[in-house]
Amino acid sequence: MTIKSSAMGRAFGILFLSFFVAASFIGNVAADSGEDPLVIAASSSFFTQGNVLSKGGVPTGSFAYEGLIARNREGGYDGWLAKSWESNDDASIWTFHLVDNATWHDGEPFTSEDVKFTHDYLKKKKLWLSSVLSKVDHVECPDENTAIFYLKTPFSAFLDSLSHCPGIGIIPKHIWESVDDPDHYADDKFIGTGPFKFEKAISEQYVKLVANENYHGQKPQVKEAILKIITNKDSQILSLRSGDVDVVSDISPAVAKSLIGSQGIDVSVVPDTRGYELGMQCNNSPTDNKDFRNAMAHAINRERICDIVFDGYAHPTMTTFLMPVVAHDFVNEDVPGDDYGYDLKKAKDLLESAGFLDSDGDGWREGPDKEKLNLIFVIQGNGADASGRMAEVLKEEWKQIGLDVKIKLTESEQYSEERRHSNFFISGMPYLMHDDADDLSHFECNSYFGQKNWYDFSNQRYNELNEKLRSIADRDERRKIGYEMQEILADEVPSVPICSADLIFAHRSDRFAGWENLTPLYWDVDTKMLLNLKRA
Amino acid sequence: MRLEYLGWRVFYSFLAFAISITFTFILIHAMPGDYLHVILPSLADKNPLATELFEEQFGFDKPLVDQYVLYVINVFQGNWGYSIQYGQPVTAVIISKLCWTMIILLPATLLSILIGVAIGSYSGWSSGSLADSFIFKIMIFLGAVPSYWWAIILILVLGFYLGLFPLGGYMSVRALNEGLSYYDVLYHAVLPIVALTLAMVPGVYYLMRTSMLQTVGQDYILTARCKGLGELKILQHHALKNAMLPMVTMMAIELAHTIMGSVFVETIFSWPGMGYLTYEALRVRDIPLLQGIFLMDTLIIILANMATDFSYPFIDPRAEVGKIG
Numbered sequence: 001m002t003i004k005s006s007a008m009g010r011a012f013g014i015l016f017l018s019f020f021v022a023a024s025f026i027g028n029v030a031a032d033s034g035e036d037p038l039v040i041a042a043s044s045s046f047f048t049q050g051n052v053l054s055k056g057g058v059p060t061g062s063f064a065y066e067g068l069i070a071r072n073r074e075g076g077y078d079g080w081l082a083k084s085w086e087s088n089d090d091a092s093i094w095t096f097h098l099v100d101n102a103t104w105h106d107g108e109p110f111t112s113e114d115v116k117f118t119h120d121y122l123k124k125k126k127l128w129l130s131s132v133l134s135k136v137d138h139v140e141c142p143d144e145n146t147a148i149f150y151l152k153t154p155f156s157a158f159l160d161s162l163s164h165c166p167g168i169g170i171i172p173k174h175i176w177e178s179v180d181d182p183d184h185y186a187d188d189k190f191i192g193t194g195p196f197k198f199e200k201a202i203s204e205q206y207v208k209l210v211a212n213e214n215y216h217g218q219k220p221q222v223k224e225a226i227l228k229i230i231t232n233k234d235s236q237i238l239s240l241r242s243g244d245v246d247v248v249s250d251i252s253p254a255v256a257k258s259l260i261g262s263q264g265i266d267v268s269v270v271p272d273t274r275g276y277e278l279g280m281q282c283n284n285s286p287t288d289n290k291d292f293r294n295a296m297a298h299a300i301n302r303e304r305i306c307d308i309v310f311d312g313y314a315h316p317t318m319t320t321f322l323m324p325v326v327a328h329d330f331v332n333e334d335v336p337g338d339d340y341g342y343d344l345k346k347a348k349d350l351l352e353s354a355g356f357l358d359s360d361g362d363g364w365r366e367g368p369d370k371e372k373l374n375l376i377f378v379i380q381g382n383g384a385d386a387s388g389r390m391a392e393v394l395k396e397e398w399k400q401i402g403l404d405v406k407i408k409l410t411e412s413e414q415y416s417e418e419r420r421h422s423n424f425f426i427s428g429m430p431y432l433m434h435d436d437a438d439d440l441s442h443f444e445c446n447s448y449f450g451q452k453n454w455y456d457f458s459n460q461r462y463n464e465l466n467e468k469l470r471s472i473a474d475r476d477e478r479r480k481i482g483y484e485m486q487e488i489l490a491d492e493v494p495s496v497p498i499c500s501a502d503l504i505f506a507h508r509s510d511r512f513a514g515w516e517n518l519t520p521l522y523w524d525v526d527t528k529m530l531l532n533l534k535r536a
Numbered sequence: 537m538r539l540e541y542l543g544w545r546v547f548y549s550f551l552a553f554a555i556s557i558t559f560t561f562i563l564i565h566a567m568p569g570d571y572l573h574v575i576l577p578s579l580a581d582k583n584p585l586a587t588e589l590f591e592e593q594f595g596f597d598k599p600l601v602d603q604y605v606l607y608v609i610n611v612f613q614g615n616w617g618y619s620i621q622y623g624q625p626v627t628a629v630i631i632s633k634l635c636w637t638m639i640i641l642l643p644a645t646l647l648s649i650l651i652g653v654a655i656g657s658y659s660g661w662s663s664g665s666l667a668d669s670f671i672f673k674i675m676i677f678l679g680a681v682p683s684y685w686w687a688i689i690l691i692l693v694l695g696f697y698l699g700l701f702p703l704g705g706y707m708s709v710r711a712l713n714e715g716l717s718y719y720d721v722l723y724h725a726v727l728p729i730v731a732l733t734l735a736m737v738p739g740v741y742y743l744m745r746t747s748m749l750q751t752v753g754q755d756y757i758l759t760a761r762c763k764g765l766g767e768l769k770i771l772q773h774h775a776l777k778n779a780m781l782p783m784v785t786m787m788a789i790e791l792a793h794t795i796m797g798s799v800f801v802e803t804i805f806s807w808p809g810m811g812y813l814t815y816e817a818l819r820v821r822d823i824p825l826l827q828g829i830f831l832m833d834t835l836i837i838i839l840a841n842m843a844t845d846f847s848y849p850f851i852d853p854r855a856e857v858g859k860i861g
Binding site for chain 2: 039
């Protein structure tokens with residue numbers, strides 16, 4: 001037994017040693033590769049699964065496809081496949097003048113027929129993405145470089161629909177006209193017009209893109225970009241530290257702080273990319289009471305939230321829903337005045353004058369009917385993200401004014417339903433939802449497809465204004481209407497602004513330069529960012 | 537083995553499969569949420585037309601009974617549907633992921649069985665000794681540590697700090713130019729295999745140790761000792777063979793479970809196997825794919841159980857499958 005055991009041990013030892021040597025050898029070889037391309041850490045190979053139409057638009061993240069226009073942070077739109085555009089007075093006819101030198105990645109010229117085809121194909125195949133174009137009656141192409149969208153009804157937010165969330169990417173007619181069943185079509189070429197061409201992919205592992213030398217716009221300086229699929233965020237950071245990848249997007253403030261000072265790694269910040277508000281249900285007691293909501297507006301310590309939850313990577317916001325940094329003059333600076341200021345004494349006074357008193361002396365307030373308050377703060381997920389932590393901070397804060405709040409965690413699929421039965425929730429949306437007067441439609445009674453808004457907020461004048469806003473294309477007119485809508489929101493307080501959080505990128509500054517003034521549309525490296533980069 | 541028993545066994549397996557299909561269908565369709573709400577919540581929330589079109593596009597607008605009947609007919613015709621996410625037949629997606637899962641889970645399962653059996657039988661044989669006590673405590677520690685912890689530690693120590701192994705994935709970036717290299721895949725598979733093996737060994741060890749403890753007390757072991765046989769011979773020729781019997785069932789079930797993959801280990805190592813696929817399909821509510829995955833799981837478990845049953849008489853001639861009394 002002893003002899004056999006030691007023999008077995010020796011065999012294992014030799015096997016382990018051999019493997020160790022072999023592994024080390026392979027490791028050395030692997031480390032020599034991958035110097036030239038920009039390697040981007042990606043959480044999934046979403047881009048190469050199925051086809052572009054099954055993914056819901058291609059705002060800027062696909063690198064290979066383009067839309068007609070792209071939303072920018074200056075409150076307007078950048079031309080993409082369209083160089084200019086205009087609408088008639090009532091925003092029912094939209095004309096796009098297309099770039100005249102664009103070609104598809106396979107060399108075929110891009111024309112207005114492709115734009116018309118994209119619209120017609122989505123509608124003909126009844127793809128869910130066609131819902132974005134539901135207000136479009138038909139598209140006409142008077143010449144190769146002009147596409148005219150005729151809408152069924154006036155719609156001033158049409159450019160918003162085309163450009164993001166999800167937006168519409170233009171597909172090549174000469175490829176897609178032979179695709180009979182788009183639901184069951186797994187693309188392997190991804191022919192677009194974008195600055196990068198899809199070259200090849202290794203399933204769920206790498207996607208290789210090469211610069212499109214015939215690109216109609218600013219040509220990329222980075223010749224090759226590789227998306228490396230790393231499903232775990234911590235592994236992405238380790239890969240960045242070890243030099244396997246060049247950029248990791250959307251990292252947490254804690255990770256960002258830990259990376260500061262690391263050799264060859266810089267942390268870049270895109271300010272104000274997510275707007276957070278405290279949402280209140282206007283149908284459930286006691287948040288159905290306007291005075292109660294008003295009191296809550298004074299019970300939010302924004303500075304504390306920015307420090308504790310975001311580690312300083314956020315800024316307090318005091319404007320009604322729209323964010324000045326992206327919505328610019330659409331923000332009515334005169335409202336809400338100082339009605340959102342943090343003042344617990346004022347909050348207490350308002351609660352007391354509204355009849356919310358601690359009548360039984362147990363330290364917690366009761367309602368005007370002397371009944372115990374049942375305050376529910378619903379949070380999506382496990383509470384570990386920013387919303388959950390904000391709820392915790394607010395819960396602690398509100399103890400000081402005698403309010404006991406229960407935090408209820410819920411799965412994302414049940415969140416919409418749970419929100420309806422709660423009092424408070426955190427609304428966290430990208431800046432794209434806070435950058436235009438159109439975004440105020442978020443509070444419209446039935447939105448434009450008959451659904452209730454998140455807050456169960458209903459105001460007749462507000463709904464009328466929103467209806468009017470939808471049919472006016474003139475910017476000044478829209479701004480005036482938006483101002484009045486903000487006044488109503490500041491008065492009714494269905495939501496209270498909290499802060500705008502930054503997006504944080506970590507990248508290898510020793511390999512690539514041009515990370516300054518990043519303005520991605522969402523939270524990942526996108527086309528616009530890639531065009532700025534060059535080798536360090 | 538009786539033919540009649542074989543027939544009944546196949547029939548019951550078919551019945552189990554049919555019941556499983558039904559339960560799977562009901563449970564998956566009872567889950568809240570859909571693909572569209574996950575990938576584009578803002579659109580789905582604001583624009584019910586998108587949801588309406590989505591349901592029509594993928595046949596979710598039909599009555600649930602109609603969907604079920606169609607699904608059952610299709611399954612038995614070999615058509616398991618198309619993945620919403622991948623736009624490919626569900627079977628093609630599953631098979632491609634299954635291969636990757638097998639690359640790490642098959643060696644890990646076999647290694648854990650080998651190591652677990654070897655250590656477990658030694659521990660059981662020398663029960664009460666210092667070595668047994670030491671091994672037992674080590675195994676309690678190993679069993680208490682979840683697989684993802686091993687994964688993180690291995691990546692940190694062997695991958696990041698020592699730089700001996702890659703930090704994840706199944707191929708290095710040069711594969712884009714040079715194509716697939718088996719050594720490269722093997723190199724990438726080492727850490728996931730080690731993590732899984734460490735997590736699986738204690739289970740095998742406990743069963744083997746218990747089984748060996750029961751065998752050690754049997755009369756035939758005493759007889760062998762009385763005959764003057766050496767300890768090693770008794771262990772090899774008498775104890776081990778008999779103690780191995782319960783392991784057969786466990787091995788079959790363990791191997792069958794390998795197709796389900798390991799969500800944590802696959803996620804941490806970015807290994808595109810069944811575990812991660814299941815997690816993703818569940819997350820984005822890719823219903824056809826989810827149904828296919830659960831169907832495949834059921835099928836493999838049923839087949840593994842049948843295989844275990846039928847293989848028993850070959851392993852232990854005393855066992856006669858289908859004979860009562």
